[in-house]
Structures are given as C-alpha cells and as structure tokens.
Amino acid sequence: MNGTISAADIGRGPLYKRVKSLLTQSLADGEWKPNEAIPSESRLAERFDVSIGTVRKAIDELTAERILVRQQGRGTFVAAHTQSRFLYHFYHVVDEDGIKRFPTPELLQFRRIRAEQNVATRLGLDKGARVIHARNLLRIEGYPVEVNDIYVDAEVFEGLDRDTFSNRPGTIYQLYQERFGLNIIRTSEQLRAVAVDESEANLLDIEVNAPVLQVDRIAFTYHSKPVEYRRSLVNTSRHVYQSDQEATG
Amino acid sequence: MNGTISAADIGRGPLYKRVKSLLTQSLADGEWKPNEAIPSESRLAERFDVSIGTVRKAIDELTAERILVRQQGRGTFVAAHTQSRFLYHFYHVVDEDGIKRFPTPELLQFRRIRAEQNVATRLGLDKGARVIHARNLLRIEGYPVEVNDIYVDAEVFEGLDRDTFSNRPGTIYQLYQERFGLNIIRTSEQLRAVAVDESEANLLDIEVNAPVLQVDRIAFTYHSKPVEYRRSLVNTSRHVYQSDQEATG
DNA sequence: AAGTGGTCTAGACCACCAT
DNA sequence: TGGTGGTCTAGACCACTTA
Numbered sequence: 001m002n003g004t005i006s007a008a009d010i011g012r013g014p015l016y017k018r019v020k021s022l023l024t025q026s027l028a029d030g031e032w033k034p035n036e037a038i039p040s041e042s043r044l045a046e047r048f049d050v051s052i053g054t055v056r057k058a059i060d061e062l063t064a065e066r067i068l069v070r071q072q073g074r075g076t077f078v079a080a081h082t083q084s085r086f087l088y089h090f091y092h093v094v095d096e097d098g099i100k101r102f103p104t105p106e107l108l109q110f111r112r113i114r115a116e117q118n119v120a121t122r123l124g125l126d127k128g129a130r131v132i133h134a135r136n137l138l139r140i141e142g143y144p145v146e147v148n149d150i151y152v153d154a155e156v157f158e159g160l161d162r163d164t165f166s167n168r169p170g171t172i173y174q175l176y177q178e179r180f181g182l183n184i185i186r187t188s189e190q191l192r193a194v195a196v197d198e199s200e201a202n203l204l205d206i207e208v209n210a211p212v213l214q215v216d217r218i219a220f221t222y223h224s225k226p227v228e229y230r231r232s233l234v235n236t237s238r239h240v241y242q243s244d245q246e247a248t249g
Numbered sequence: 250m251n252g253t254i255s256a257a258d259i260g261r262g263p264l265y266k267r268v269k270s271l272l273t274q275s276l277a278d279g280e281w282k283p284n285e286a287i288p289s290e291s292r293l294a295e296r297f298d299v300s301i302g303t304v305r306k307a308i309d310e311l312t313a314e315r316i317l318v319r320q321q322g323r324g325t326f327v328a329a330h331t332q333s334r335f336l337y338h339f340y341h342v343v344d345e346d347g348i349k350r351f352p353t354p355e356l357l358q359f360r361r362i363r364a365e366q367n368v369a370t371r372l373g374l375d376k377g378a379r380v381i382h383a384r385n386l387l388r389i390e391g392y393p394v395e396v397n398d399i400y401v402d403a404e405v406f407e408g409l410d411r412d413t414f415s416n417r418p419g420t421i422y423q424l425y426q427e428r429f430g431l432n433i434i435r436t437s438e439q440l441r442a443v444a445v446d447e448s449e450a451n452l453l454d455i456e457v458n459a460p461v462l463q464v465d466r467i468a469f470t471y472h473s474k475p476v477e478y479r480r481s482l483v484n485t486s487r488h489v490y491q492s493d494q495e496a497t498g
Numbered sequence: 499a500a501g502t503g504g505t506c507t508a509g510a511c512c513a514c515c516a517t
Numbered sequence: 518t519g520g521t522g523g524t525c526t527a528g529a530c531c532a533c534t535t536a
Binding site for chain 2: 504505506507508513514515516
C-alpha cells in the first residue's frame with residue numbers, strides 16, 4: 001500500500017473501462033471543468049497504476065464520445081459548448097441550401113411553476129416539482145423561425161434569474177455549463193409534424209393550422225442524467241431539420 | 250522486394266490510415282462481401298507488412314463506423330443490413346412509446362423514367378439520366394404510416410424489375426446489398442413539416458392538408474457515393490421520428 | 499528544451515468459438 | 518486444441534506546442 005488509487009482494485013471488467021469510469025466520475029464531480037486540461041496521460045497512468053496504453057484507450061473512447069478533446073502538444077481538455085461545437089452538434093436547423101446560421105433568441109417568458117406529469121416524467125422528477133419554464137422566439141436574419149418552451153429543475157438551477165438567462169453571451173448550454181457546471185453531452189429528440197396553434201402562429205408570423213415541425217428534446221449530462229426538456233416548434237417553409245447518420249469512411 | 254504489398258510504399262500520413270484505406274478499397278472492390286469474414290488480423294498484418302497493433306487500429310475505426318463488425322473468437326465480418334441493423338440505424342419511425350416496429354411495404358409503382366433536375370442533382374447524375382422510380386406505402390400494424398418515392402440510377406441497378414423489388418425477403422437496403430453489392434453506410438436527411446396533397450392523403454387515410462413529416466434522404470455507399478434518393482411522407486399522429494445525438498458515456 | 503499527445507512495434511496473456 | 522479477437526504492457530520514436 002502506497003496511497004495511490006489503483007484502478008485494478010475497484011470494479012470488474014476490462015481495466016481501461018474502469019479507468020474510463022473513474023475519469024467520468026471525476027468529470028461529473030467537477031474535478032476538471034469544461035475547457036480545463038485533465039492531467040497528462042503519464043500522470044493518469046501513475047495515478048491509476050496502469051500503463052499509458054490503457055489510459056489512452058480510456059481517453060480514446062471519451063474523445064470518440066466528444067466528452068474530452070485532445071490537442072497534440074498541449075493536452076487533453078474537457079469538451080465545452082463553444083458556439084461552433086453547439087452549432088455543429090445539437091442545433092439542426094439549416095437553410096434550404098444546407099448552410100447553418102445562428103439564430104437570435106428573444107426571451108418571451110421566464111417563470112417558476114409546478115411541473116405537470118409530462119414535464120416531470122421527462123426530467124425524472126415527481127409531478128408538482130418546482131421547475132423553471134422559459135419561452136423563447138428564435139429569429140434567423142430577422143425572420144421568426146422557431147418558438148421553444150424550455151423546462152429545467154428549479155432546484156438544480158437555484159438562483160437562475162430572468163436577466164442571467166436573457167443576457168447571456170453564448171448559447172443556453174454554455175450557460176448551463178459555466179454557471180452550473182452542467183455539461184450537456186447527449187440529446188434525444190422526437191419529431192412530429194403538427195398544425196400550429198393560434199398563439200404560436202402569431203409568433204412565427206404564419207397562418208393558423210399551418211404545418212410546423214414539433215421537436216421534443218431531452219438533454220442529458222454525464223451518466224444519462226436528464227437536465228432539460230424542451231419543446232420547439234419550427235417553421236420549415238424556409239428552413240429544414242438536418243439529420244445525418246453514421247460517420248463517413 | 251519479396252512480392253508482398255507493403256502499406257508503407259503507398260500514400261502518406263499515418264500507417265494505420267493507409268491500412269484502413271486499403272481495407273476500404275478492398276470492400277468497395279467486392280473482395281469481401283457483406284456477412285463474409287475478412288482475413289484475420291495476423292494475416293492482414295503480414296499482407297500489409299505492418300504490426301498487428303496497426304491493423305487493429307485501422308479495424309477499430311472501421312468498426313466504429315460500423316463498416317466492419319468484430320466477433321470475438323470467430324473473426325471480423327463485413328457489416329450487412331440485417332433487419333435488426335437496419336431497424337436500429339436507418340429507420341427512425343417509432344411508436345409514441347418509443348418502440349420500433351417494422352413496417353410492411355406495399356409497392357404501388359415501379360417504372361423507369363428520366364431524372365428531373367432535383368433527382369439528378371441528389372444522385373450525382375445529369376438531368377435526363379435514366380432512373381428507376383418506385384413508390385411504396387408502409388403500414389404498421391395495418392395502418393398506413395408512410396408513403397415514399399425512391400429514385401436510383403437505372404444503370405447501376407440494371408436488370409432490377411418490379412417482382413424482384415416487390416417480393417424481396419428483407420429491407421430494400423438488403424436488396425441493394427445482396428443483388429448489386431452496394432452497401433449503404435451513411436444517410437443524410439432533411440426534414441420538413443408540410444401539408445399533405447390529396448393523393449397522398451388518400452393513401453395515408455388522413456385529411457387533405459393535414460400536417461405530415463417530409464423526409465428527404467440521400468443514402469451513400471463507400472467513398473460517399475450517393476446510391477439512392479428517397480422522399481418520404483410520414484403521418485406522425487400515432488408515430489414519431491426519433492433522432493439521437495452522441496453516444497452515451 | 500521540455501512536455502504533451504500520436505504512432506508503431508513486439509510480445510504476453512486472456513476470453514471465446516469451432517472442431 | 519488451435520485460431521480468433523480482446524486486453525495490457527513497455528518502450529521507442531515522431532509531431533506539435535509552449536516557453
């Protein structure tokens with residue numbers, strides 16, 4: 001016994017999977033924050049008492065999942081929601097010609113409410129739990145394109161107020177990350193075509209009952225913990241929702 | 250010189266990338282067909298004159314891209330569109346409760362036509378090129394859910410007839426693969442909400458102008474070569490389109 | 499020049515499958 | 518039992534960044 005924590009001492013299965021699990025736990029605990037470098041591969045090999053190759057294999061998987069980002073010569077960093085990363089991975093609305101343009105958000109509503117069953121279920125909460133509800137209108141080049149309703153656990157986001165939410169510099173996921181240390185690493189979406197209601201039609205400047213794309217999204221952080229539920233209505237007359245599968249060879 | 254082809258002799262960049270490229274080329278050439286085993290790692294290491302570790306890294310990437318599939322103790326196989334694989338990766342329509350059910354197709358139309366500009370562009374052909382057009386109605390548990398129009402290059406699919414297309418045992422991508430050696434490894438989709446026309450409304454048994462999900466898909470084989478363009482109209486009143494991003498940690 | 503990640507090798511041993 | 522992929526190690530060298 002020398003005080004170092006050996007990855008061989010805990011759990012079962014392949015060593016590199018245990019190393020990966022230890023790294024993920026440190027990330028969830030906030031030992032290393034987004035945009036920070038984690039220790040070098042050789043230091044991690046010492047810390048976990050395994051060879052560098054084993055650490056590399058664990059980090060390989062975490063970079064494949066875009067939880068970590070390697071930079072040759074500099075180090076390995078905790079992935080952060082820079083605007084370009086956000087644009088690329090979680091925002092799917094593009095121009096008809098396929099070009100992604102960043103939308104300008106306008107906060108229409110911000111309030112604390114009790115969660116109804118639907119919202120509570122998707123956030124993994126009990127019905128009636130305190131949640132924050134925000135409604136945004138997104139414009140691209142001045143034209144309204146999307147209205148969304150966002151729900152988050154009010155306890156997790158204790159202290160979040162309208163101004164902070166509204167006057168943030170970057171994306172909402174950057175806010176979650178920088179202000180609350182919650183890094184969104186996965187989303188699951190369900191899409192439907194629906195006829196737009198009168199109130200949303202007015203916001204989107206289209207006719208009542210016009211077809212719009214309804215996107216229900218749950219956003220997850222480490223260990224598949226749901227952080228945000230969001231319902232978006234998208235006017236797809238000038239824009240489309242892009243969905244690609246499988247990386248190219 | 251001993252007659253073996255050394256990966257070090259061709260191209261530039263990392264060795265394992267060159268090995269990967271040689272493997273991809275063999276796949277595109279049909280040296281190994283879907284469901285067949287490729288040579289063992291040690292044989293490939295000899296053939297390309299590199300170490301096993303380098304071959305493993307090349308195969309690692311090809312399995313991550315689901316082009317190859319490893320089975321411990323048996324070998325490494327060329328990925329095939331089994332029904333379950335197809336269900337999981339390229340078919341996104343699920344029940345409201347999130348369960349995927351396989352649809353039953355009915356071939357409504359099968360003909361050879363000249364490509365209009367839109368179709369030609371997406372298939373990488375010239376306007377007026379000969380293409381095959383097929384229209385299908387998909388039912389889930391008896392209810393019509395989706396109508397699609399499929400376009401493929403008639404030269405590539407020379408000899409394909411209505412009966413073969415209609416009375417196939419599995420999915421359409423299995424047909425492409427088994428009959429023409431074309432393996433679909435990537436798709437790109439653009440989604441819109443649109444009001445349904447009269448003819449499609451009749452097929453889907455819904456009201457004219459009801460909102461439906463329009464999915465434009467281009468399916469690619471190796472080297473990003475477009476193989477199929479397909480436009481689907483989905484009735485999302487009882488089903489949804491599922492879209493997940495990022496593998497979970 | 500020192501430190502980081504990236505590549506490549508060689509070999510040992512394990513887990514699994516077919517026979 | 519022999520062959521396959523899966524894990525793990527140890528070390529050498531390269532490419533890149535920072536100071």
